[in-house]
Amino acid sequence: MFSHDTELSLLTVVDLVNTAADSGGIEQLTTARHVEQFITDHHFSGIDPRDYGDLPALYAVRDRFRSVFGLGEAAKIAAQVNAMVAVAPVSPRLTNHEGYPWHMHYFAPGASLAEHLSVDGGMALAQVVSLGETDRLQICAAPDCRAVLIDLSRNRSKRYCDARACGNRLHVAAYRKRQRSGSAPLQPS
Numbered sequence: 355m356f357s358h359d360t361e362l363s364l365l366t367v368v369d370l371v372n373t374a375a376d377s378g379g380i381e382q383l384t385t386a387r388h389v390e391q392f393i394t395d396h397h398f399s400g401i402d403p404r405d406y407g408d409l410p411a412l413y414a415v416r417d418r419f420r421s422v423f424g425l426g427e428a429a430k431i432a433a434q435v436n437a438m439v440a441v442a443p444v445s446p447r448l449t450n451h452e453g454y455p456w457h458m459h460y461f462a463p464g465a466s467l468a469e470h471l472s473v474d475g476g477m478a479l480a481q482v483v484s485l486g487e488t489d490r491l492q493i494c495a496a497p498d499c500r501a502v503l504i505d506l507s508r509n510r511s512k513r514y515c516d517a518r519a520c521g522n523r524l525h526v527a528a529y530r531k532r533q534r535s536g537s538a539p540l541q542p543s
């Protein structure tokens with residue numbers, strides 16, 4: 355469906371959106387140190403460390419990313435994606451930095467962290483729109499959760515986020531309830 359690069363970029367978008375308190379937890383990016391850790395964990399290259407502390411710029415990109423989840427409507431998502439890729443020059447090139455397999459980068463050399471995220475995430479989301487897969491951009495189905503997810507499963511079966519392990523959480527709760535009501539199956543399914 356999507357290329358491996360695109361999937362990784364989409365998962366980075368999901369992880370970034372889910373750092374916000376809007377996702378149902380607490381804000382996870384409150385210091386430059388947190389941002390640096392996020393960038394390290396997601397294997398970004400060419401980031402100016404001075405950008406780690408620019409939280410307002412990062413939050414703005416993150417809010418725009420969030421706006422495309424759970425929307426379903428391609429025209430609205432397309433408008434948001436066009437705004438993402440318009441923040442900075444798009445400059446596609448192949449790279450194998452730090453021993454990673456060859457993959458595309460779309461941000462221009464010298465881009466700020468916010469521009470880098472917006473352009474690379476925007477190009478990945480553009481693939482989702484142009485392949486007609488916007489219904490894969492979802493908000494977690496757990497009642498107390500607002501985390502986002504991208505359903506990369508073949509049969510479009512993903513409903514719960516990984517950020518808060520909601521699928522597991524609800525499964526355990528349902529199992530306990532069955533046990534309490536005396537109708538637990540012999541083997542947990």
Ligand SMILES: [Zn+2]
Pocket residue numbers: 397398399449451454457459
């Ligand atoms: Zn890269």
Ligand SMILES: [Zn+2]
Pocket residue numbers: 494495496499500501514515516517518519520
């Ligand atoms: Zn969830």
